[in-house]
Amino acid sequence: MHDNFQGEQHPGVEPAPEATRGFxxxxxxxxxxxxxxxxxxxxxxxxxxxxxxxxxxxxxxxxxxxxxxxxxxxxxxxxxxxxxxxxxxxxxxxxxxxxxxEEQEGRIYHDGNAEPQGFGHICFAVPDLHAAVAWFDENDVEFIKRPEQGKLKDVVFVKDPDGYWIEVVQPSLMANMGDA
Known part of the structure; x- marks a missing residue:
């Protein structure tokens, strides 16, 4: 680990101003x-x-x-x-x-993933993705994407009661995700 890691550098990234220390x-x-x-x-x-x-x-x-x-x-x-x-x-x-x-009918909030898209999801990290999937199945959680579906393997998306998307990942399976 590097104690002075300042974040990846990409166009648009600027050094954190001193005034933001502690944010x-x-x-x-x-x-x-x-x-x-x-x-x-x-x-x-x-x-x-x-x-x-x-x-x-x-x-x-x-x-x-x-x-x-x-x-x-x-x-x-x-x-x-x-x-x-x-x-x-x-x-x-x-x-x-x-x-x-709570007295209104149906889902009343935009989940951010319908058009026009905006907010996408929150994410939980879990120690064992496959155990989490089994837990979600036991609890009748609605899946958007299971780990074996689509191009992004080992990434799960489920919905909460308001229709918001929740990504679920196992950190140890993320090491080679995307372009490193």
């Missing part, structure tokens, strides 16, 4: 129709825990911040301290639930 991606947000359904899916199928729920009564929405907790994570019990801790983490998923959306 990190904390979370990505998905709008969810029914938080109970989405929370059940992400906790049961992907092992995520809710770190914090924030309600905004005047604006009629709630936020849920989810993470895959590690055994050594020391999550504060105090709600205010847990909020601060939550916003210091990496790789969180935020659900936004606009109150009343």
């Amino acid at each position: 990190r991606l904390n979370h990505s947000m998905l709008r969810v129709k029914d938080p109970e359904v989405s929370l059940a899916f992400y906790s049961r199928v992907f092992g995520m825990s809710v770190l914090r729920r924030l309600d905004f009564e005047e604006m009629q929405f709630s936020l849920y911040f989810l993470a895959n907790l590690e055994a050594d994570d020391q999550v504060p019990e105090d709600a205010a301290a847990r909020s601060t801790w939550t916003f210091q983490q990496r790789g969180l998923l935020e659900f936004t639930h606009n109150w009343g959306s």
Whole structure:
């Protein structure tokens, strides 16, 4: 490992300005129709825990911040301290639930993969892709692409209850993916 790795260099990449030292991606947000359904899916199928729920009564929405907790994570019990801790983490998923959306018929949010394309997917890394596929089958998860399908072998895509795409990869199978 090289301690001073600054990222791959490509046209358009500039050195990180000193003013950005300490910046990190904390979370990505998905709008969810029914938080109970989405929370059940992400906790049961992907092992995520809710770190914090924030309600905004005047604006009629709630936020849920989810993470895959590690055994050594020391999550504060105090709600205010847990909020601060939550916003210091990496790789969180935020659900936004606009109150009343669960009463609407069908899927109500664009998944980003229909035209016009935009947002594409989130991704989970798993220790054993084939065990994960078996787990998804046991839990009736909807597949977009299984590992043996298409040109990208050993990459899985599934859908969540709102139709968002989730890529699932095994890091050790990614070493020779694409043009190295």
